[in-house]
Amino acid sequence: MIHGELHQNVRQYINGRWETSATTGVSANPSDTSEVVAEYARADRRQAEAAIRAATEAFPHWSHSTPQRRADVLDRIGTELLARKDDLGMLLAREEGKTLVEAVAEVARAGQIFKFFAGEALRGGGGENVASVRAGVQVDVTREPVGVVGLITPWNSPFVVPAWKIAPALAHGNSVVFKPAELVSGCGWALAEIISRAALPAGAFNLVMGSGREAGQALVDSPLVDALSFTGSMANGERILQVAAARRAKVQLETGGKNALVVLADADLDRAVDCAVQGAYFSAGQRCTASSRLIVESAVHDAFVAKLRQRLKTLKIGHALERGVDIGPVADEDRLAQDLAWVDTAREEGAEHVWGGEALERATAGHYMSPALFLAKPSHRIAREEIFGPLACVLRADDYDEALALCNDTPFGLCAGICTNSLKHAMHFRRHAVVGMTMVNLPTAGVDFHVPFGGRKGSGYGPREQGRHAAEFYTTVKTGYMLA
Ligand code: NAD
Numbered sequence: 001m002i003h004g005e006l007h008q009n010v011r012q013y014i015n016g017r018w019e020t021s022a023t024t025g026v027s028a029n030p031s032d033t034s035e036v037v038a039e040y041a042r043a044d045r046r047q048a049e050a051a052i053r054a055a056t057e058a059f060p061h062w063s064h065s066t067p068q069r070r071a072d073v074l075d076r077i078g079t080e081l082l083a084r085k086d087d088l089g090m091l092l093a094r095e096e097g098k099t100l101v102e103a104v105a106e107v108a109r110a111g112q113i114f115k116f117f118a119g120e121a122l123r124g125g126g127g128e129n130v131a132s133v134r135a136g137v138q139v140d141v142t143r144e145p146v147g148v149v150g151l152i153t154p155w156n157s158p159f160v161v162p163a164w165k166i167a168p169a170l171a172h173g174n175s176v177v178f179k180p181a182e183l184v185s186g187c188g189w190a191l192a193e194i195i196s197r198a199a200l201p202a203g204a205f206n207l208v209m210g211s212g213r214e215a216g217q218a219l220v221d222s223p224l225v226d227a228l229s230f231t232g233s234m235a236n237g238e239r240i241l242q243v244a245a246a247r248r249a250k251v252q253l254e255t256g257g258k259n260a261l262v263v264l265a266d267a268d269l270d271r272a273v274d275c276a277v278q279g280a281y282f283s284a285g286q287r288c289t290a291s292s293r294l295i296v297e298s299a300v301h302d303a304f305v306a307k308l309r310q311r312l313k314t315l316k317i318g319h320a321l322e323r324g325v326d327i328g329p330v331a332d333e334d335r336l337a338q339d340l341a342w343v344d345t346a347r348e349e350g351a352e353h354v355w356g357g358e359a360l361e362r363a364t365a366g367h368y369m370s371p372a373l374f375l376a377k378p379s380h381r382i383a384r385e386e387i388f389g390p391l392a393c394v395l396r397a398d399d400y401d402e403a404l405a406l407c408n409d410t411p412f413g414l415c416a417g418i419c420t421n422s423l424k425h426a427m428h429f430r431r432h433a434v435v436g437m438t439m440v441n442l443p444t445a446g447v448d449f450h451v452p453f454g455g456r457k458g459s460g461y462g463p464r465e466q467g468r469h470a471a472e473f474y475t476t477v478k479t480g481y482m483l484a
Contacts (some may be wrong), residue, residue, distance in 0.1 A: 005025045009089075010040035011187040012209060015054035016202025021047055021210070027186055030097035030329040031319040032364035036184030037095045037241065043210035048177070048218035051206035055175040056224045059201030063145045063173040065201075070121040070171055073198045077167075078114030080194050081107055081159070088159065088190055090394040093320040095186045095310070097156055097328040097367070098283050100321050110163035110191070112449045113466070117167035125172055125471035134166045143475035145173035148221030148249060152179045152212070152240075154232045155331055156286045156388075158187035159252075164453065165229050166195070168470035170205065174254060177206045177225070179216050181232075183331060185209045212236065220244050229254070229465075229473065231288075231326060234458050236411075252462035252473045254288065254454055257414030262289035262409040262429065264400060265299035267419035267468030271441060273307045275419055279443035280392035281315070281371040288459075289415050289437075291444040293383055294394045295403045295471045301396050305354060308394075312355045312371050318362050329366040330389055331445045336367040339389035342382060343372055351376040351393060378406055386412065400425050408434045414455030417444045436460060 011018040021041035029035040043051075052467045062070075089104030100104065125143035151165040162178060169176050180188030192207035209216045212232075219225050221238050227250035230240050237255035244251045261279055263272045296304050320328035330336050334396035336359065343357035356370030367387065369390055376383045376393035383393050397403035407416050407429075417439035418429045426440045436455035437447065447453055452464035463472035 006036055007038040007186050007189070008132065010038045010186055012041050012043055012051070012211070013196055013205070013207040014051045015206065016233070019047070025182060025183045026184065027095050027183060029094045029366075030331050031094070031321065031366040032223030033366060034364075035094070038189070039093070040185035040189065040209050042182075043208040043215040043311075045051060045214050045218045047220065048179070048208045048210065048215040050226050051101055051177045051208045052148060052219065052222050054203035054206055055177050056303055058201050059147055061201045062175050062204040065173070067121045067124060070173065071118040073200055074114045074118035074121060074167055074171055076198045077194055078111045078118060081114060085111065090287050090321070091190055092159060093328070095184050096155060097320050097331055099325050099328050102283055103320070106157060107159050109449050110159040111368050113160070113163040114167045116450050117171040117411060120168065120468065120471070121171040125475040126399060126468065128357070132481070136484050138484045140480050142478050142480060143172070143471060146474060147174060148177065148224055149174045149229065149474065150177050150179070150225045151215050152219060152228065152232065153181060153229045155181035155183035156283070156288075158184035159191060161231050162188065162191055164466050164470070166205070168474045170200070171470060173475040174227070174474055175204045177208060177219060179208050179210070179219060182209065199463035218466045223247060227473065230254070237461070248382045250462070250473065251286075252465070253460065254460050254465060256388075256412060257288045257290070257455060257459050258293060258384065258386050258410045258412040259291045259414055259435075260293040260295050260410075260416045261444055262403045262407055262416070262418040263294065263296045263304055264403070264418065264420040264422065264425060265297045265301070265302065266421045269300060269304055269307055270306060273311050275417060275441070275443040276308055276392070277311050277315070279417065279445045281312075281327055281390050284327050284369070284443060285390040286335075286388055287332060287390070287445045287446040289447065290388070291417060292387055294390050294392055295397050295406050296394055297400070297403060298396055298398055301394070305394055308373065309355050312373060315371060317360055317368055317370060319364055319366065327371065327390065329368050333367060336369060337391060339369055339387065339391060342387050342389065342391055346372075346374045346376070346380070346382045346391070346393070349382070351380050351382055354394070357391065378409060384410065404429065404432060411458040412455065413457035414459035415439065415444045417442060436464065
């Protein structure tokens with residue numbers, strides 16, 4: 001793909017065929033809003049239901065395919081993603097606004113995820129042979145596919161989040177209806193296009209692009225969809241859970257975070273600042289794992305804030321494809337308006353402004369904002385609610401105990417980090433932070449592709465994504481007894 005190429009043929013993929021829709025939408029480049037990245041078909045409820053029927057019909061065929069065939073399909077998809085990480089990374093940077101370095105890394109990780117699940121297809125989700133309590137009886141526990149799975153994803157990681165749902169779903173023999181966020185329809189289509197050439201039976205994988213209210217809601221409501229995996233905002237996740245669980249669908253939610261990075265007095269402060277910059281501001285803070293609360297022990301509070309402020313001054317904000325840019329634009333006009341409104345909220349509620357928080361002009365018309373830093377109190381809204389943009393706050397803690405209490409004082413529980421040279425505190429934190437993932441002397445926003453990903457409390461519901469644990473969601477357990 002050449003930089004600037006317009007994707008016009010971005011259509012639904014239903015039952016092995018590419019389909020147009022009655023209406024279309026466009027996605028624009030957030031680094032340069034004059035550039036349209038993709039013109040895409042927008043599915044209505046009827047078209048989404050056709051995709052669900054196709055997946056239902058394909059399920060018996062795909063679920064009985066050999067593990068080797070499934071492994072081959074996934075391996076092929078992974079190979080192509082890895083081979084094309086540069087051009088697909090370019091598409092991702094243009095459509096979503098991540099820097100090119102981050103975007104290429106994301107596509108590569110998506111490729112690695114498909115390759116990992118090629119192996120998982122052969123492992124079969126992990127069954128068990130167990131001894132029976134009865135003489136002459138054999139017992140085993142096997143895992144079977146769940147059925148038709150609906151996969152609903154957000155705009156902020158348009159290759160990797162779909163990959164960690166689609167790959168295990170197919171590996172374990174489920175058929176798929178994938179609904180990406182509209183903002184990144186071009187990326188969703190590019191991924192589907194690769195999958196469409198991987199020799200799956202027609203209907204085993206379907207792409208429906210469109211709004212959450214129409215295309216997404218059709219998946220949530222349909223009695224033919226056996227399992228729903230949703231990543232997005234907490235509010236939408238809760239609504240989806242209520243409807244889907246009421247009809248007894250299996251539900252998995254990954255919903256946001258308000259992640260803490262704790263900095264103790266004995267930490268290497270330069271490393272702590274690196275962790276804060278990468279964790280809070282890279283990808284313009286638009287990561288569920290962003291460390292938007294920096295909880296700093298009093299003894300180093302002022303020194304840490306001064307160092308961080310210095311670093312923020314040096315960051316280069318600009319076009320996602322420009323060499324040397326640290327932070328690209330935020331994803332669209334609405335997000336920029338919301339982020340700037342959070343800056344106003346911070347000032348109104350009395351948080352002390354340290355740096356940034358302004359809309360920036362660049363050579364191209366994009367949604368640019370300087371990374372914002374405030375000193376806040378735990379009661380402030382900027383310290384409690386997910387912002388999902390380049391704004392972080394510092395909270396002061398008297399000691400480790402107070403820092404841990406602040407870390408856990410949130411409705412979210414995705415991940416938490418600590419910077420310290422104390423093994424005792426690091427180990428205690430790993431055990432007592434009420435989250436799904438902990439990081440010691442590492443940024444919160446940086447995870448491996450082959451281990452569980454997910455959170456607790458308001459950040460998640462149901463089994464974890466990624467790694468071997470993904471089988472818990474994408475399979476159902478069957479216990480078999482047999483007279484030997
Ligand atoms: P969002 O909730 O607005 O949308 C997510 C997806 O849900 C989109 O595809 C959207 O079209 C669809 N949707 C919306 N309403 C729906 C409905 N009623 N029925 C079915 N589908 C519906 O979220 P977003 O703005 O795209 O993404 C940002 C959010 O995602 C943030 O809260 C972020 O923290 C979260 N996120 C979480 C993780 C994680 O793994 N924890 C990862 C990435 C992003």
